[in-house]
Amino acid sequence: MSPPTVRVCALYPELMSIYADRGNLLLLERRCAWRGIGFALAGAGLGEAIDPDAHDLFYLGGGQDRDQVLCAHDLVATKGEALHAAAARGALVLAVCGGLQLLGHSYRLGDEDVPGVGLVDLHTVRGDGERLIGNVAIEVQLPGLDGPRVLAGFENHGGRTHLDAGEQPLGRVLRGHGNTGDGGAEGVRRHSVIGTYLHGPLLPKNAWFADWLVATAIGVEPGTLMPLDDRLEDAAHAAARRAAGL
């Protein structure tokens, strides 16, 4: 039997990668390689269709306003249906920062209503208030893990994201602003569709979460993955928690 492979599709890798999103992809790639798990990375840019069955994880990062608007329209027009089909069969969707905003139904940006792909029931509004910027730590509960875990990272968003009734956040804010700045909910998770404002190199600061994604993608329990020498990963996680004041 050939070894399992994690097949990742990066959506708009040119335009939606403003906050070092490649750090996330690099973590997945290296941690797969060190364990003898295959890793295949594809990209889909503007106008390019995606095959819902060809990938285990779809990644969507953040972009500058202008680029994000371009991608939003393209996402709905050329990729929306396939993403819904992929999510329905349990493929992972990880949307970070601007990506989180595009997961929902709309993003009100001044006079413009930017459409979203509607994988989850949320909407985002860019108000006149200050951008929500800073180190952040949230507590999350994920299937297959024995208890709550902490994700630590950095948030920087002008939009306030509101979840509809019945939609669950990814986690509870321990330190930082979260979706709306009230320090309550952070991100969103509906089954395998995950969105968060913890931007850019979220996975380098939280190697355990990279492993959870890898395990989920190949359909094994996270605890069964081969352990790695994670001393530096643990130290980086600890430093990110300290930076958030945890």
Added chain:
Amino acid sequence: MSPALGAKLAAARAAGALSRRAGRGGTSLPGKLLLRLEPRAIAQLAARLPRGNAVISATNGKTTTAAMVAAIMERTGARLVHNRAGANMAGGVAASLLGAAGQRGTIAGDLGLFEVDEFWLHRVTAQLRPRALLLANLFRDQLDRYGELETIAERWAGVVRAGGPRALVLNADDPLVADLGRERAVAEAAEGGPRGSSRADGETIFFGVEDVSVALAGLSHASDSKHCRRCGTPYVYDTVFLGHLGHYHCPNGDNRRPEPQVAATSVVLNGARSAQITLRTPAGTVEVALPLPGLYNVYNALGATALSLALGAGLEDVRAGLEAVSPAFGRAETVQVGGRPVSVLLVKNPAGANEVLRTLALEEGEHDLLAVLNDRTADGRDVSWVWDADFELLACRLRRATCSGTRAAELALRLKYAGVPTDRLHVVDDIAGGLDAAVAGGEGPLYVLPTYTALLELRRELVARGLAGSAFG
């Protein structure tokens, strides 16, 4: 001078001296105090300079470019008021002017030379009203502090539209910056052409690199401005030199790289030491042996040349000035520590870091590195950018890498994922300890790559050990 201003100058000076004696406050503190007492102090003091002001702004290279212009202009006999220490927000500019201001409306100098923070350019130029303005590049930098690139480009466009300097010097190879030349043309046309407007004989001077032998294979990951500002279509690059700098055009014909009047027609990079440039200018062509390394310093030299020519320097002054320039604080400066030459190269954003890494990669053999990552306000609280920098360029060439600073572990992790074996990685959080460990752990040159506040800390440490002078410049 109005008596009121004189009293305010004296008060700001006294408070600054007091704070220095207490060991507090940076170079800009007296300037900040002055601006609190007199918000128009920059305009009032700058007006005393008979030859006016020149202003330099950019994401990367401001301090070095200003040092080059200073070296050139001092040869022409100019007496500069210059924020040499790199304090480049309004307070720093005000502090430089305060330091030069004398009694009864006098000032010790005839020409102002100021590097100005890219985010606050509009506020400072509103008071300085520079006769010449150099806008050199825009890269993604510290997004948590400064917002997005387009925001800064818009502010810069506002400065240009507002009726600005007689000479506007722009980097032809940076599409976001070069486009400002069009902003100016549009603003002038709206006023019925250059004649009769406040910019009666304004000139726009472009500079750029023409030697394609120093081009990159393609756009790097960290490239920023990849789309035409007019129609949103991705630019087509025939040549990429550095980040998103290169020879580009919009496939819809909306925009293309302007022809540079000041150009490097030939570039030879001598590792991490120096560069040889052939400069073509409207005043003639000249060979320059630049004592600073890397293509990024070639760009700095081009901008400095164009600005100095606009300020009236001759070509021979340009050559001699560029050849005599010494590295600015932490920009390829070398000191001896424990018998080893230690070169300090500031890194603060992906584009700048990539150029430093690319320049080090030109040196033969394996390298010892001390990399220091801080996340204080002046560094940017967000350290995400290290994942956008191409440490892969050097990963297989590192004999030993010591990582220090408030986010040392994340930097070490970055190097691990770039491919550096973990037995070559050492984490020593505190900078002094990191320096000792790095120096003791090898021989030959040691390259130190600090972020901004780490550079200041390192400098203090070297001064305390008597290994570096206490003052800038």
